[in-house]
Amino acid sequence: MTLWIIQRLLQAILVALAMALIVFVGLHLIGSPIETLLPPEATHDDRLRLIADLGLDRPLYEQFFLFLKGLLQGNLGVSYVYKEPAVELILSRLPATLELAFAAVLLSLIVGVPLGLAAGWKPDSLFARIIMIGSIFGFSLPIFWIAILLIMIFSVQLGWLPSSGRGATEIIFGIPWSFVTLDGLRHMLLPAVSLSLFNISMVTRLTEAGVREAMSSEYVRFARAKGLSPRRILSVHVLKNVMIPVVTVVGLDIGQTIAFSVVTETIFAWPGVGKIIIDSIAALDRPVIVAYLMLVVIMFVIINLVVDVTYRLLDPRIRLQGE
Amino acid sequence: MLEINGLKTEVVTEQGNVTLIDDINLNLAAGEVMGLVGESGSGKSVTGLSIMGLLDKPVQVTGGQILFKGRDLRKLSQKELRSIRGNRIAMIFQDPMSTLNPVLRIDTQMMEAVRTHESVSKQAAWERARDALGMVGIPSPEERLSAYPHQFSGGMRQRVAIAIALLMSPDLIIADEPTTALDVTIQAQILSIVQKLAREKGMALIWVTHDLSVVAGLAEKLSVMYAGRIVEQGSTADLLRRPLHPYTNGLIASLPAHNERGSRLKQISGTTPSVANMPKGCAFRPRCSSATEICFDPPALEAVEGRLLRCFHPVMEGAPS
Incomplete structure (x- = not known):
């Protein structure tokens, strides 16, 4: 290893x-x-x-x-526009974006996997049909529209949640984070939900398909022949097999989510890198563009590495090769 | 111990039902070994799965009784059935490459089978798993327990599956063609292991197979199935020596060992009818050389010469086999 x-x-x-x-x-x-x-x-x-x-x-x-x-050396020049070192400029905004993207991905796993399991377990039930139809909406509705709708309902009509900014932050390791304060979480909820809706739908459908396939497999039949409870079969035998494709897709999707967050950040005035990169491209602010691109590259490389490692932890057949 | 009366399993759809097996009668005493023989599609596996209650919708048991130690398995709740499955009745499947979960270690898959039915410590469950692996002839079971299925060969995987079936010392094991996917040499090993263990532990065994030569040395009783029905049932020795049903007769005649060297291999002409398109009357009629007008009525399973037979025209003594 x-x-x-x-x-x-x-x-x-x-x-x-x-x-x-x-x-x-x-x-x-x-x-x-x-x-x-x-x-x-x-x-x-x-x-x-x-x-x-x-x-x-x-x-x-x-x-x-x-x-x-x-x-x-971590020095990619000084921003022509902001007169600040480009890397620092990006890094100061990146945590907000990462925080939002990871919240969205986490949300998609927490919500999507159980929904997919439930829908795949009883594919003919009304509940499963509602989930599967709902997921089509999640797939096809544009993020900006969902975001505006969420603001209309929860901020304007009900007044429950704030619609812009990061809220209160707390400094950890010299970086301000929103997710550690209640106010920050309240601010994060709407943008995270609108950003994750697509991912939730995808994870749900992926899990559902995986469960249906696994349920008709011989190893599930054998597990049933052993007298195992449906709960054990679903949460151990099926889930572990289903998670392999889910982890791959979600891993690749973290990058996508960061890219999509440009739109979400703009709508919710979330101070992440999305806004800054759009401005920099317009102004041809080379150092900032370069710093952003390189950070995205590094991030993708790291994500892929993590996915590969997770893969091996999940699937022993991959683990064996080259050891 | 196991008594099956008039078991009927159908595919239940809104457009109507298609019968897979019908009028299945089996009787098995404790420690007895029965061979369930038939061609592909004759309903052998469905019979096994029906007993276990492991059919997937839309296939359902729609009639008959499955009495196991006096209790009708069909009337039990899912929970009661689960407490019998894997505990008192175990099952071994055909393809060892796909019956074990590829992402779980062998010890996980064995210990969970013990701990589902009995509240024992992990250590005790682990020891029992180790002993079971040793029993089926897996070398250094301690180490192999922490391996994954893909690290075993097909024959070894089938041994693991058998070890799992043995874990709770069940009263009955249903083996659904467990040697079909294996090499002939491995087949013989698996057969002798199961035969020995069944005898030692006094377990009853239903051995489902399409291979007469496999059950010949193993089973005391033989049930021959054709198109979802039992056509002949009796002691293995009787049936093999003097088959009464034309189908059993044809099966035995088709064994290459019964043919003279250099002569054309015998076969039963035609194919098994599809479940959706059963011939009227006796299902074997279109392929049978002794069929007459009367065979357009369905024959009943009747006691003939110490066995059960479903035929109007039993094969006569001295008839060419």
């Missing part, structure tokens, strides 16, 4: 390097930031000085190595 994890880590570093190259090349393709940065009355000398300051006069490969060096 240790050897395997080291191998996987090396692979992950290679992926990150490849992505760094792609990001770098991609940025050079979208053009020079000089025009956006210079004030209209700038002289030719100002222009040359700015080019030298940004290192844009050096050869491309040198720029790339400088970029890599900066990446390793």
Whole structure:
């Protein structure tokens, strides 16, 4: 297992390097930031000085190595717009986004798996049909519409939950978090629910399909022949098999959820990276875009690593190879 | 100990019912071994599953009695039935590659079977699992207990399944073609293990198979099924020596060992009828050489020469087999 994890880590570093190259090349393709940065009355000398300051006069490969060096030191330049180091800028906003995305994914597992189990256990029941039809709505309704609807009902009509901002936060490890305070949780609930509705539907359907397949399998029949209770069969024999595809999809989906959170953050005025990245793209604020992209790459690589490890814990057949 | 009267199992749909097995009568004393023989689709497995109450909708037992130690299993609640399943009646299935849960360790799958029926400590359950594995001839059972199913070969997995069936020392084991998916050499091993253990522990055994040669040395009694009905039932020795039903006769004649070297292998012409399209009267009539007009009426299961027979035209003494 240790050897395997080291191998996987090396692979992950290679992926990150490849992505760094792609990001770098991609940025050079979208053009020079000089025009956006210079004030209209700038002289030719100002222009040359700015080019030298940004290192844009050096050869491309040198720029790339400088970029890599900066990446390793956690220094990807200063935002042209905010005049703050780009990495710090992103990092200061990232926890809010991560918090929201993980809350949504957690919600989708907590709600989706039991619903899927129930629907798969008795697929002909009215309850199962309601769940399955409901999940189609969860799939097809756009997030922004659900978000607005939730605000209309719970904030405007009923006045139960706040509709914007993070609420009270508490600093843990130097980072402000909302989920540790009651007020923060109240603020998080609506955006998390609207962000998770798609995921809940997906997890529910995935679990339901898995349960139905498992229920007709020979090992469930054998488990029944042993006299096991339905509860034990469902919660041990079926669940463990069903979780394998669910973990894969949910793992991949964490990235999706972070991407989707751009919309949700905008609607609920949630101060995450979604808002900042949209602004930065509009202003061609290169360091911020690069920092964001690289952080997303690193995040994806880490998520995939975690999924792979979880996979092995769940499925002994994968665990065996290479050990 | 087990007495089945007029068991009927059907596929129940809104458009009407399709009969899978009908008029099944079985009688099994404690410690007795019975072979349940028939072609694919003759309803052998359905019979086994009906006894266990393991049928999935829309298949349902719709008639008859299944008396186990005087109690009708059909009248028990799900909970009462579960306390018998795996405890007093155990079942072994055909494909050992798919009967064990791939993501659970062997010890988990064995200990849960013990602890469902008896409140014993984990340690005691573990010891019993280890002993059961030893009994079916798995080397170093302590280590193998913490293995996963995919780390066993097919034959070893079937041994594990048998060990699980043996855990509670049941009164009856229903073995649904447990050797069909295995190599011939492994088949022989499994057969001898089960035979020995059944004898030692005084367990009754219903051995479902399509292979006459498998049950010939194993079972005292034989029930031959055709198209969902028992066509002949009696002592194995009698039935094999002198089959009365044309179908049993054909089955025995089809065994390659009964043919002369170099001659064409015998076969029963035609195929088993489908359940949705049963011939009128005797189901074997279209394939039977001695069928006459009377065979358009359904024959009843009647006592003939110390056995039960469902035929108007029993095979005559001295007839070519």
